[in-house]
Amino acid sequence: MFLSVVIPVMNEEGNIALLTSRIAEALAGIEHEVIFVDDGSSDRTVAEIEAYGSPVTRVLVLNRNYGQTTAMAAGIDAAEGELIVMLDGDMQNDPRDIPLMIQCMQEGNWDVVAGIRAKRQDGFLLRKVPSKIANWLIRRSTGVHMKDYGCTLKLFRSDVAKSLGLYGELHRYIPVLASMYGARMTQMEVRHHSRHAGVSKYGLGRTFKVASDLMLMLFFQKYGQRPMHLFGGSGLALFLVGVLINLYLLVEKIMVGSIGGRPLLFVGVLLTFTGIQLITTGFMADLIMRTYYESQNKKPYNIKKQILVQPRA
Incomplete structure (x- = not known):
């Protein structure tokens, strides 16, 4: 298998039909599999995936809601591709960027290609401002200079993705974990759309989780082995x-x-x-x-x- 597309979802029934169609169009001619990880949905998300998924689609149904990081880890563990790409299930990431990221990775022999949400379609006060502050704080604290830590759309070589050790709420710190592994990383601008359907699961309450996880991340980075x-x-x-x-x-x-x-x-x-x-x-x-x-x-x-x-x- 060349490419595994890992998509954590929770209550995204309104996005599945369009998302599966867009992925099939974007990855036509590329050997791939699509792994949806249902993180405790209470709506018809799983039924929609079964209805609109293709023969290359798998669904991992978790027994309860564990959080985005754990859902990502489950998808990565199940992935069989040489490359693994993470994609949001809310249609804000664009699958058409995936072939461009593959090209970027192959041309530069990178281990990780991280997306930067160009012209981000989110609320200014509740989403963009806290995100900018978090990105600045993580860059200054960890020394890993990525512009957009919060963009889910990232492409990895399989060995890097499977060595990340994702727990808790550490998905925002994936570039730091990859840097600790020794991965060569680059960034590129990707498209960003308004949410197609459903309700965002993010809020200001995540700020405290980000701050506490940053302390844990700094400990791992500087003193994890000593x-x-x-x-x-x-x-x-x-x-x-x-x-x-x-x-x-x-x-x-x-x-x-x-x-x-x-x-x-x-x-x-x-x-x-x-x-x-x-x-x-x-x-x-x-x-x-x-x-x-x-x-x-x-x-x-x-x-x-x-x-x-x-x-x-």
Whole structure:
């Protein structure tokens, strides 16, 4: 299989007929499969896919709503294509951009081609402004300079997509995960349309999820394989500051007298115990990290290719 199209859907019955038609037109002549992942729909989404899908269509019906990230992961796990493209089920992404992305990937030998929504057809205050702020914050924090993290339309080589490790709400951070894998990425502008039917599942409440996931992403990116460097370093610094404060107060106690009512005493004790706690957390996190890799026979690295050098004649 050359191409797998993965489409997470939830209550998108009004979009399925047109979406399947557009995909068939756009990918005519390209060997492909279409994998719909139904993320707990309560309407006729699955029935519409069965009615309008082609022989290359599969439907993965999840037993409940898990969220877009988990639905993407399920589709990627099931994909058999050499290339995997992610597509929204609300008709805002245009399937006609997929062949252009394939061409871009092949010409530049890229591992990931990410879409940039040109002339984005979304509300300004509730969608565009929060998205711009989130994109800026992620770029500055992670050092991965992608213009539009929120665009679902992305094309991957299969090995990259299957190594992303998508959990929780991390689909917005796919470029960061791909960068951690060592993927070569580029961007290109893609078309963006107004929603054809149905209701958007996005809102301002997602801002807090994005912020909390960003902290997790920064931890993965910088300390995922060496958590002791974060917890141990900061814990040791706090512990030493606390010890110095307590030594100073001990000398003052000997020379001056009572220090029981001084706030500095509580600060010193607090810093000392906090430092010990962080160091202990570092030990535990390091043990968990080792268990994660060793229990599943995982490696903390990925080999891109192996070259056998032939002896000279």
